[in-house]
Amino acid sequence: MDTVTQLQRQLVDYTNSLFLEGFLNEQFNQLQQLQDESNPDFVVEVVSLFFQDSERLLNELAKILEQKNIDFKKVDAHVHQLKGSSSSIGAQRVQRVCIAFRNSCEEKNIEGCQKCLQHVKYEYTHVKNKLETLFKLEQQVLAAGGTIPMY
Amino acid sequence: MMLGEARPSSKRMKTVENNEGIVKQLFALIVDDDPIVRKIHSSILNSVGFIAQVASNGKKVVDLFRSGVTFDIVFIDMDMPIMNGIEATKELRAMGVTCKIVGVTSRDNEAKEAFLEAGLDFCHLKPLTVAKVTPFLEQL
Numbered sequence: 001m002d003t004v005t006q007l008q009r010q011l012v013d014y015t016n017s018l019f020l021e022g023f024l025n026e027q028f029n030q031l032q033q034l035q036d037e038s039n040p041d042f043v044v045e046v047v048s049l050f051f052q053d054s055e056r057l058l059n060e061l062a063k064i065l066e067q068k069n070i071d072f073k074k075v076d077a078h079v080h081q082l083k084g085s086s087s088s089i090g091a092q093r094v095q096r097v098c099i100a101f102r103n104s105c106e107e108k109n110i111e112g113c114q115k116c117l118q119h120v121k122y123e124y125t126h127v128k129n130k131l132e133t134l135f136k137l138e139q140q141v142l143a144a145g146g147t148i149p150m151y
Numbered sequence: 152m153m154l155g156e157a158r159p160s161s162k163r164m165k166t167v168e169n170n171e172g173i174v175k176q177l178f179a180l181i182v183d184d185d186p187i188v189r190k191i192h193s194s195i196l197n198s199v200g201f202i203a204q205v206a207s208n209g210k211k212v213v214d215l216f217r218s219g220v221t222f223d224i225v226f227i228d229m230d231m232p233i234m235n236g237i238e239a240t241k242e243l244r245a246m247g248v249t250c251k252i253v254g255v256t257s258r259d260n261e262a263k264e265a266f267l268e269a270g271l272d273f274c275h276l277k278p279l280t281v282a283k284v285t286p287f288l289e290q291l
Contacts, residue, residue: 030280034194042194049187080230084257085187088278 004146011137012149018134023127028090047131050089054124057082061117065110075113076105082120093123177291178221179203182212182236183228183255192226192255192279199281199288208232209239216248223291226279229256229266237269244270251287255279 001009018024035042057078064074083098097120104112138148179201181192186207193203201224206212208231225243229236240252254266254274263274275283 027278027280030195030278031191033281034191034198039194046187046190049190053185053187080257081185084185084277087257088185088188088191 004141004144007137007141007144008146008149011134011141014134014137018130022092023130025090025092027088031089044135046089047135050085050091051128053085054082054094058117058121058124065114065117070108070110070113072105072108072113076102079105079120091124091127094120094127097123177201177223177288180206180212180215180222180225182206182209182225182231182239184208184231185228188228188278195279195281195284196226199285201288209234209236209242212239213242213246216243216246222250224251224253224287226253226255226284227271228277229254229258229262237266240266240269240271251291253287 019028031043031046061075061078064071064078079098079101083095083102086092086094086098097116101113101116101120104116141148177200179193179196181189181196181203182205183189183192184207189205189207193205196203204222206215209227210233212225212227213234227236227239231239234242236254236256240254243252251272252270254263254271255277256263256266256274257277258266267274
């Protein structure tokens with residue numbers, strides 16, 4: 001197998017594993033399908049926006065949950081946003097933790113919220129690493145003169 | 152979507168021919184306070200043949216329509232600061248706006264009902280997909 005084919009194979013296998021392990025769902029496919037010659041970096045652009053926005057939201061959440069009097073409305077609003085953006089890129093695991101997080105908010109359960117924050121941070125970091133690896137593999141295929149396989 | 156289906160062409164015509172053979176450009180407005188959702192949803196609409204513009208809250212939509220700008224279809228989020236989707240939809244209908252308004256929300260059935268009652272033509276669960284928006288292209 002030549003280098004390009006090997007790298008493409010690696011990329012396809014890695015991408016499939018992300019779906020199988022539940023990190024990503026069909027919504028991510030939707031993004032890939034929107035990428036074309038007129039929009040060649042669409043997926044990276046959207047995912048980068050997601051990283052920026054999520055990090056901002058997670059920092060805000062950490063600050064709010066450190067307060068003496070927690071504003072649960074604010075917590076809920078931030079989690080709602082994170083749930084929305086994670087679902088729009090197909091980051092399934094993050095989206096799921098957000099659902100549980102909102103339940104803790106509704107119950108005004110401080111410990112529950114703090115646990116959820118840790119959990120969502122973990123899932124976010126995990127999917128971020130996975131996506132960054134995916135993009136690196138894509139770059140390797142392109143650098144070797146290959147094209148990204150159609151998903 | 153079937154596996155192996157061809158990707159939408161980037162050269163897709165952004166115009167629609169109606170029965171009289173008159174070619175028409177279709178304009179869509181995406182209203183959402185999340186920039187990620189705005190980017191994705193406007194890309195979806197562009198890919199099926201609309202020209203998509205974006206706005207970040209309900210008040211901006213109302214101001215746009217007040218200033219005389221029109222759209223063939225509006226996709227509007229429910230939860231937004233300053234003026235939310237329900238308030239904006241009510242306001243637009245009160246102003247006499249008759250174009251298609253489609254609600255887009257991640258909320259449950261009860262909230263969806265309230266949103267529909269504000270004057271929506273339809274309400275979709277987030278996120279939008281090509282499959283969800285294509286029927287609207289055919290209706291216009």
